[in-house]
Amino acid sequence: MTVPELARALEASLLALGVLFLAVNLRVGREIWRWWRRRAGAVLVWAAPRPPYYALNLAIGVMLGILLFTSVFLIPRPAASVFGEAMMFLYYGYLLPISTRIARGLYTDGVWTDSGFMAYADIGGLSWKEGTGATLVLASRLRAFARTLTVPGTRLGEVRRLLREKIGEHAIELEGGPGLHLGDRDTRESV
Numbered sequence: 001m002t003v004p005e006l007a008r009a010l011e012a013s014l015l016a017l018g019v020l021f022l023a024v025n026l027r028v029g030r031e032i033w034r035w036w037r038r039r040a041g042a043v044l045v046w047a048a049p050r051p052p053y054y055a056l057n058l059a060i061g062v063m064l065g066i067l068l069f070t071s072v073f074l075i076p077r078p079a080a081s082v083f084g085e086a087m088m089f090l091y092y093g094y095l096l097p098i099s100t101r102i103a104r105g106l107y108t109d110g111v112w113t114d115s116g117f118m119a120y121a122d123i124g125g126l127s128w129k130e131g132t133g134a135t136l137v138l139a140s141r142l143r144a145f146a147r148t149l150t151v152p153g154t155r156l157g158e159v160r161r162l163l164r165e166k167i168g169e170h171a172i173e174l175e176g177g178p179g180l181h182l183g184d185r186d187t188r189e190s191v
Contacts, residue, residue, distance in 0.1 A: 010081070011078050011080050011081050012080070013084075014080060014081045014083070014084030014085065015080040015081075015083065015084055016084075017084045017087070017088060018080070018083040018084030018085075018086070018087040018088075019087075020087075021084070021087035021088050021090070021091050022087050024091060025087060025090050025091055025095055028091070028095045028096070028099050029095060031099065031102070031116060031117075032095065032098055032099055032102070034117055035102045035103075035112065035117075038107050038109070038110075038112075038117070039103065041107045041108035041109060042103060042105065042106075042107055042108075043105070043106045043107055043108060043162060044105050044106045044155065044158050044159060044162055045103035045104060045105035045106070045107070045112070046103065046104060046105055046152055046155060047101075047103060047104075048100060048101075048102060048103070048104050048114070049150075050100060051100065054100070057092055057096055058092070058097065060092045061089065061091075061092030061093035061094075061096070061097075062093070064085060064088050064089040064092055064093060065089055065093055067085055067089075068082070068085045068086055068089050071085055104149060104150070105149075105155070105159075106159065106162050106163075110122070111123070111136075111138060111147075111149060112149075113136075113138060113147035113148060113149040114147070114148055114149055114150055115147050115148070116147065118138055118140070118147050120166055120171040120172050121171070121172075121173075122140055122141055122142055123138050123139070123140070123141065123172045123174075124139050124140060124141025124142075124173075124174070125138075125139035125141075125174060126138050126139065126163065126172075126174070127139075129148070133150055133151070133152070133153060134150075134151045134153065134156050135148050135149065135150050135151065136148065136149040136151055136159065136163075141173075
């Protein structure tokens with residue numbers, strides 16, 4: 001493979017990475033925007049734990065920033081390469097650190113779980129999974145999936161109380177979805 005062919009292959013790879021990271025950036029940016037709008041309605045929230053290898057991700061962001069700076073100002077490169085580097089820098093340098101600030105917990109209109117937001121009206125079932133800590137499992141009433149929320153031990157009683165209140169207010173309808181409903185128990189006791 002000649003040097004110009006290798007350069008074209010590298011440029012195509014960076015363009016493909018740029019398109020991939022653009023999609024990821026849009027998804028993460030949407031989550032940050034949704035949280036930004038909802039954060040005033042926080043009822044009971046706590047900080048999310050740092051993701052594994054968080055410092056390494058920040059170091060990647062710094063290195064990509066340096067590479068992007070040299071690509072734009074010192075050694076001009078093709079736009080496709082700069083686009084790929086810019087999308088990766090946007091993710092590692094800005095969106096990932098901001099997304100770790102999203103507070104998990106209960107908001108006025110739903111629950112921010114470990115993997116995203118779920119409105120109270122979308123919750124069709126809930127359960128607790130005991131292990132190293134308490135984990136709330138929320139089943140969707142609309143689709144066949146569930147989200148989990150790791151609850152710190154100091155917040156467990158408050159979370160249970162607030163969920164019972166939401167069930168009592170009929171914000172969470174555990175008996176309203178599909179399935180077998182015998183109607184002989186108080187659904188607040190599920191919490």
